[in-house]
Amino acid sequence: MSRRARRRADQRTRPVTTPVAPVTAPTARLVSLDAYRGLIMLTLLCGGIFHSLAGHPTWGWLSRHNEHVAWEGAVYWDLIQPAFMYMVGVAMPFAYAARAARGDTWIAQAGHAVRRAAMLVLIGVLLDHIGAERIQVGGIRVLQQIAFGYLVAFLVLGRSLRTQSLVVAAILVGYQWLWMVNPWNGPGGPWAQANENIGSAFDFWLLGRHYSGYYVGMNAIPSSATIIMGVMAGQYVRDGRDLRRTALTLLLAGLGGIATGLALSPWFPLIKRIWTPSFAIYAAGWTTLMLAAFYWAIEVRGWRRWAFPLLVVGMNSIAAYVIGNAFGGWFRSATRAWVDLLAPALGPVWLPVVRQALFASAAWAILLWFYRRRVFFKV
Template sequence: MDAYRGFVMFLMMAEVLQLSQVAENFPESTVWQFLAYHQSHAEWLGCSLHDLIQPSFSFLVGVALPYSLASRISKSEPFGLQFAHTLRRSLILILLGIFLRSIGRSQTNFTFEDTLTQIGLGYPFLFLIAQRSLRTGWIALGVILVGYWLAFVLYPVPAIDPERVGVPADWPYHFTGIAAHFNKNTNLAWAFDTWFLNLFPREKPFLYNGGGYATLSFIPTLGTMVLGLQAGRWIRAQSAGLLKRFLMMGVAGLILGSLLSVTGLCPSVKRIWTPSWVLFSGGWCFLLLALFYYLIDVKSWQRWSFPLLVIGVNSIAAYCIAHLFEHFIADSFRTHFGPHVYQFLGEPYAPLLRGLIVLLGYWLILYWMYQKKLFIRI
């Protein structure tokens, strides 16, 4: 789990490599274009490797929960104390997410669509589901996915000019039919945010999110965490045929999610975390978990994963470091080695070299924390 989590956090921290900017300098290179695509989010429909970061992080929160609960039960903690701790953890995640998104702004940026706040909003419900049986967990997943889909489909598609909510007229993802209920910034989640986010102090009224992200996505994100919870229960129980189960769940998720999307019943859109996206991305999460389980637990090939382990055991610290230290590291390196240090390999590679140095700085900080046994827990 720690190696998989480290891999996910590495992908997030590696945004500093700015592969899209490098790809612009080499427009004829299919390699750079491929790398740039997979370090960017799909515009609306579709999936890149970068799109799997948040689902994986959410999924692994669920995987870890059975172990956390078992530890607290072994200490004879009553349910009330466990739930109070859950609420405290949830609140810290929400506030930390808001704090990191408010850096450099003139006032607090109250939005709730990023990874930490989405997990924080759903975590108390995940805790309650984890108190019930494995079977109840699957039922809860079904209720979440079907209920969220119904809520979107039953909400009338508003008669709004898409350009008024930041969507160009020639945008290629204007859905029709049932799928139109999942269009960018003209859906249930967008309507909720035009009310909810304007309850908070803002520089100007909230009209739409430029990326189409939404607060209500925490509900289907809870579905992703429930998938992880079920996997964590299997792992902790040392269920027979774990690898086979992970592979079957992975393939089933990819097939079901894809079918719902291509038929138009429910487009697979990460930005609003549609139910089909829960299944599709959840399938990838199971396959990635199977890969790490096979390499590390089945084959006992562990030494290669140490750099990822250093990141994975301190994932909250890694998340904060990536949001707080980029410019400090980059500017310090330029100060001490000269203003043209990043042009050492040539101007086209300057963003990449800068990113590599910053990424190394991130890892060295985490390695120092690992050596000193400094682990941030919430």
């Protein structure tokens, strides 16, 4: 047998091996998170769509969930900002795992976190001053607060759930203690609806003014714990192997957060405007519960087609936020003459609903145009 024939025979009998790619943790997008983000952003685009239904015998309950409570308690609208901040945290383990896979060092990732925080602050300040007569820099808009919490959360990203839990506890307990033990509390105590607390004192010292509605800029501190709780959920989901078990864990964690927040509320009331620790836990419970529902439907059951309208918005959340804040008033003004032709048929109750729904539909159409061309705005 010739040498070439022997080589061919050896090749026919040699076992075939396939190269095995190195096993790495998944870095793909979490579709259920995009869909949940889409629901929240679509809610913001709809704005006060149901305000005019107050007092309606059938649909009046919708108006109560379409604006913030005056002080204590929480409705759906009070959970919008916590959900947005929580989802920022959920996305961080996926985003930074992708950066690490590309070879980014910790220093490079930290630089990205700082740049992103700076861009969020800049966008927030610009949106604050659309139509404003003078410049008043503040820190209660969601983008500025996300920027602060984003940097705090980055410092514990990748740490163990135990370490992250201890950081969350330290932030909330420390904030609680600071709020209760200080010389600026008025006669009504730390939870009174007034500008007599440490948060209002800090705002006046820093800015020379108080925010309307008794909001305080210091709520960026406890809301950073909300982002970290999102990071914890994101790490758990990303590291999970059993989809059903992951969904069940999220469900139990969500119910536990709601129960804990309610249990604390008789002593430490649920107040979103100053972001009390009980509210932080309660809101994180609801957002985790919602994430569990989306995760179960999309990741576990594989039901994805229904979520397409939400994905169009959720995958372009920055664009949706800017469109909603910068162009809502302009759109309603530009279309008022045409929409008001429907006033005799709709009446004063349903006309504002239709007007806001038209703007939300127009915004969604723009986002669909971006989606089909794979144009996604990021900071």
